[in-house]
Amino acid sequence: MTTLADCRALDAQDPLRALRDQFTIPEGVLYLDGNSLGVMPKAAPARIAEVVTKEWGEGLIRSWNTASWFDLPQRLGDKVARLIGATPGEVVCTDSTSVNLYKVLFAALSQQKDSGRKLVISERSNFPTDLYIAESLCRERGFTLKLIDASELQGPDSVLTEEVAVLMLTHVNYRTGAMHDMKAVTAAAHAVGALTVWDLAHSAGAVPVALNDSNADYAIGCGYKYLNGGPGAPAFAWVHTKHAGEFEQPLSGWWGHAAPFEFTPHYRPAPGVGRYLCGTQPIIALAGLECGLDTVLAAESFNGDHGAMSALRAKSLALTDMFIRLVEERCAGHGLSLVTPREHEQRGSQVCLSREEGAYAIVQALIARGVIGDYRAGDSQMPDILRFGFTPLYIGFEDVWNSVEHLVQVLETAEWKREEFNRKNAVT
Structure with a gap:
């Protein structure tokens, strides 16, 4: 005992x-609820106060340049990348998990629009908002959402057929804690020509994730669970570089423009994952998220090159x-x-x-x-x-x-x- x-x-x-x-x-x-809302980092109150009283209060609009506000989504994205098997420049921190899921699923469906494939597959036990967003997008874009049990992804009777356009899964199930083999499942989806969308809400900062090694297509994740970014903290989005010049972003806001301050009347998407940005970024919330990310990255000093x-x-x-x-x-x-x-x-x-x-x-x-x-x-x-x-x-x-x-x-x-x-x- x-x-x-x-x-x-x-x-x-x-x-x-x-x-x-x-x-x-x-x-x-x-x-024992960091899987729903992480504990507050000690550094967060002082850092947020600094942003409010100094950078906003005294620096005012100058802080977009002097305090490096402008590149916060990319800078924090590079920190997230170290936790999810991505490389610098592939991740941005922005918006909510739900909004980012809408963006990446839209992008994946757009890539498959002329393929003749009409099925989007997801687990019946997936987090409800993922299913609601998929249901809405499928209805709008002419696809059909099919809900399955995890066991149906494997074996001779697998639901992964040439009819499947997108496989949308949460890496770690929110209700059971069960985790998919991302590399194997992605390979199975690619074998029939489907794209993969992964929700890392219960993975990032909790379990090792290897997006590039798994050859995944799209991924999003949460900033306020294991990343300790605070309630409603900004989320993140990732896209494989092989799709970087192809994917469409449905929320084509000025922050995702190739040159936001040219103020041209027509949209020209930023290169790569930068086009996932939409409106002006929530700087105070991003500052809190950075404190949370730093608490996780502090573990690097205990594990050297292994991260x-x-x-x-x-x-x-x-x-x-x-x-x-x-x-x-x-x-x-x-x-x-x-x-x-x-x-x-x-x-x-x-x-x-x-x-x-x-x-x-x-x-x-x-x-x-x-x-x-x-x-x-x-x-x-x-x-x-x-x-x-x-x-x-x-x-x-x-x-x-x-x-x-x-x-x-x-x-x-x-x-x-x-x-x-x-x-x-x-x-x-």
């Missing part, structure tokens, strides 16, 4: 433990292994089932448990104790889910032990049955 002493010994040996000092974590809180993600991934797997083991050792008989894959190559940086009854209330009881995870409603194929994210930048092994200890107490005392824990909040 694993003991608290075992967990403390692992923390003492952890080379990444000093990275926790980059964050402001409230006393008494065990934060930040290799070291973080090793700890993430150890943390999630520990959580799974402790739950199974200490919560047996309480109706919890593991939803997240056990296999490392199929698991993101979260652990999801299902329960037929009381999942929402159990999460609320844990939150009241300072153990912050979240809940996702089930469907016809899966019961309700208790979701726990493990951000190795600020989570330790003793945190894992203490979280499970609280879970044990909530279950054994039936604390979750109290009325206040069964009232649904607007955000779950």
Whole structure:
């Protein structure tokens, strides 16, 4: 049996433990929800204040040049590139994840418009906004959206046929934590002539991603989950260089023009991924995102040429292994089932448990104790889910032990049955 002493010994040996000092974590809180909203970097308030009081307050419009505001989307994009297997100049930070998904899916569909292919394939369990945007674009552009289960991508009866124009997937499933083999799936899509669009919302900053090595086509991702950019932080967009001169951007705003300050009446797209920019950039929000990106990139110093993600991934797997083991050792008989894959190559940086009854209330009881995870409603194929994210930048092994200890107490005392824990909040 694993003991608290075992967990403390692992923390003492952890080379990444000093990275926790980059964050402001409230006393008494065990934060297992970085997969939904990352913890605030200590550097963020001062940096945002500097942008507001100095760069905006004193520099005013001059700061577009003197404070290098103008190139923030590309400069931050280059930092993201180091985390997702891209190269400088291939990524921009801008807009929201949903808006960027609209852009890249539009671009992919435009490339396939004369191919005769009319199917867009996505998972039934994909994040709903991805499906809503795909549904809308397919309706507008004359394509058909087909929803599948992940198992249908493989085998002799695979849904990947020559009718498929675009395969749109989220790399790590938001509800289960299951992770696709990006390289293998992309190769299978390309074998039938389809393009791939990857959502990295639950991958960037959490697991190693190799967009170029996987030969992916398009990708987008979130800035406020594992990248710690703050609520509603700008997202990012990536396009493979092989498509850089071909893709169309549906939101052809002035910031994505080849020469924005020429003020010409007709649109001329910027080269490469720069055309993904649309309107004037949210400088204060980008400043906060840069603080978050720097917290992840700080792990590079612990892993040399292998980059930040290799070291973080090793700890993430150890943390999630520990959580799974402790739950199974200490919560047996309480109706919890593991939803997240056990296999490392199929698991993101979260652990999801299902329960037929009381999942929402159990999460609320844990939150009241300072153990912050979240809940996702089930469907016809899966019961309700208790979701726990493990951000190795600020989570330790003793945190894992203490979280499970609280879970044990909530279950054994039936604390979750109290009325206040069964009232649904607007955000779950």
